[in-house]
Amino acid sequence: MSVLRAISPDLSRIRLVDQDCLSKRAAQIREALLQGLERPFKHLIDISLGDAHRGGLQPITFVRQVISACLYPSLLDSGRLPTDVKSRARNLLKQCEGESVGSYTATCGLPKIQHSLSEFISRRDRGVPSSPENIFITSGSQQALMLVLRLFVHGKGSLQTGIMTPVPSSPLFNMALSSLGGAVVPYHLCEEEGWTLRLDEMRRALATARRHCNPMGLYVINPGNPVGQVQSQKSIEDVIRFAAEEKLFLLADEVYQDSVHDPTAEFVSYKRVLHEMGPPYSNTVELASFNSASKGFMGECGLRGGYVEFVNLDSAVMGHIYTLFSTEACTAVMGQIALDIMANPPRSGDASYTAFFEEVQNRRNTLNNNAKRVQETLNSLDGMSCQPIRGGIYAFPQLHLPARAVAKAEEAGVAPDLLYCMLLLEEMGLCVGPGSEHLQRKDTHHLRLCIATPEDTLQEVLERLSTFHLHFMRLFSG
């Protein structure tokens, strides 16, 4: 028998993500199609993951030109690259030890990039000061979230650290929390109101949790993942006040801050609202804000560039965070470069500006149009309803499934929305995510579709989905 059989119970508790079965099956089907297998569809479409490039959107040219020049500096002597690309690459290389992107950087990232980020944050927040030493550059926002959780989570039984997390949730966050031995304290977002955060629900969740664990933190996602709500300033103030009253550390996941589709909505950062609330909140409430180059107009998930900004943390604790983080050496330099460009993009007058601006605008228009079209189409289907997609990169429509479909799923031992997704994949070659992996209110079912995809792909997605949905509803009704 293996040495490792008696592994930590925390690990066994991580729920295996349903996504894996769908992804595996999708890969099998893709392979089979390549081998010439006959199917009612010519090619597979996979929009289950929040991955713009996988979904077919192109990287932003300026980003890739700068990266290629940093990787192979001989390109700086060629006529092939615009002047601003070259000067950006030269500047970045000068910051690197040995002028190579193959060197380690300082633990928290290249100081110049920390600085760019602090200026970006300050501009975004209408001048609220941001200090580079409070910014840690990480391997995606996920590493930053885990770093913070590692600081928090300890204890067993009634002393076990709990973190309040929204339902529908980010499965990765919950997995990370569980794997560290922390307790997930779910608070439900209100679907009927467009997935708003409700204080009464948060209070209920907290009171219940206090009976069996030690809630220390409150995790919010704004704009929402997967639900796409964008919090109003008032809502953010309410949450901050709640956190202050209940002594909760705020974790604000703001990676979708660049993706707001509803023209009446506006992204406002937790940090800015906190600052504008003035003392005592502004200098006591502890906050960690997360952002990433994986989302927004860049969609550079594979480069693994993210950061966390800490506000009002105890200085001794900051010292420990630094030491802990230093054991992981540093974030991949390509990811750091992507962040630098996110923070400090080409400006009007720069050689690449026009092309850059056009690409970014197209990206934004695509997402806005997709959000609109998805909502309209799905809301026109019987048995489906979709709340307004104000921001983020997903649609999270509710499936109103006939009782027979639910029964069939129970028989098969799978969540009803997962059954729906599996059948959708087999029959239409369309891979979307099941709501079950996000946690959801009991007896509700949802789908997750990533809308960061070219408009014609989305059109095809909606055609396949509508066709399948009508067929499915007919099959299981009556």
Place this chain on the structure above:
Amino acid sequence: KSHQTNQCVCKVLTVDTMNSCVKKVEYAVRGPIVLRAVQIEKELKEGVQKPFSEVIKANIGDAHAMGQQPITFFRQVLAMCSYPELLDDDRFPEDAKGRARRILQGCGGQSIGAYSASQGIECVRQDVARYVERRDGGVPSDPDNIYLTTGASDGIVTMLKLLVAGEGRSRTGVMISIPQYPLYSAALAELGAVQVNYFLNEERCWSLDVSELRRALADARRHCNPRALCIINPGNPTGQVQSRQCIEDVIRFAAKERLFLMADEVYQDNVYAEGCEFHSFKKVLFEMGPEFSSTVELASFHSTSKCYMGECGFRGGYMEVVNMDPEVKAQLTKLVSVRLCPPVPGQALMDLVVNPPQPGEPSYSTFIRERKATLSSLAERARLTEQILNTVPGIACNPVQGAMYSFPRVTLPARAIREAEERGQAPDMFYCMKLLEETGICLVPGSGFGQRDGTFHFRMTILPPTDKLKILLSKVKDFHQRFIQQYS
């Protein structure tokens, strides 16, 4: 300060409410002495007068930082992967283009900006498996047992997470060499695991004696449940390259005592000394026959940060698991998915490292020339370091058989030791700090790696270019002699 004290009363996260294990974490390689070095650099920039004009960071195994050049072929392929428009550029050779196209085919949306599968891009894992088979004389390697990682550190920490369980007397113990690379001690501290030290033999070139393993294990069994044995070969900080016999002995020991073996082999191409050769744990395991090869559980680690590549900033790495229980492997696969995926450029680079230009290909001769030049230069600097340090009375340096560091022993006068203790500093930290302040050279004190009680060491990289290294070594020599005189 008082403002902060008032704040502490209301804060949610304080040193008292946080995870107490985190407080025990230290990492000397990027620790206090490095923070001071960075401060000194700032002071120099601001025009503060010092007895030196630059800080030399000989604390960290970063080859490019010290001027080592990247392998041309690798950077060409990676440039094309990031900006595929370059695929039609005549400056790039056809074999580089072929590699870039193949890597892009393996990426979602043909972009290195897409997430990969958590375990890593499939074609890269396949290439890694083939590399391992070639390296190990045909011992089969299954791509499904290969996990691409964010540097080797990611894989090492993940495996330790998997291994650590139990409470009190049944808490997992993990055996690690002293001296060790402090990632291990940091990870074990954070996980609340028991660190079980086994001492390498300094008198015999930092070799590993099985009798010492036995002693350490027997001691440990009284208070914890030892389940794993970590070994770094070639060694960090010690630079020894274990003999084949030694590796067999360790495997036999692990088999008998039912220990999971973790073989950190990131320096596998950095072997310099005559008569020394790298033997992978996996290869030796399989050559020992089915009694061992079908039972001993092993994880081997490799990285793009060291060897002849030195590409630390890419965070590329992989681990191969051998004889892992399928249920445990399922847990491992789940665990790696929590961090999403390793950086794709690092995965692409690892693909090139395991699948470099072949004879007959356009880039082959340049590649071989560059690789050879880098490795022989490192060998020369390893030899030089040992030679020069051994001319200093009071400094004794074992041969740097491999890796990237010297770890000489320094004899410190009793007065210096007392002064250090009065300041609450480890004596070798006191020594290294003084060295930094007087010469601008940043080293890491031996206390950061572990050493026998009453002995003192420092770790210095062999990475500065030869001319600079000679200057550095002579400055260390002068400093040491001054220090001895001052404290005698």
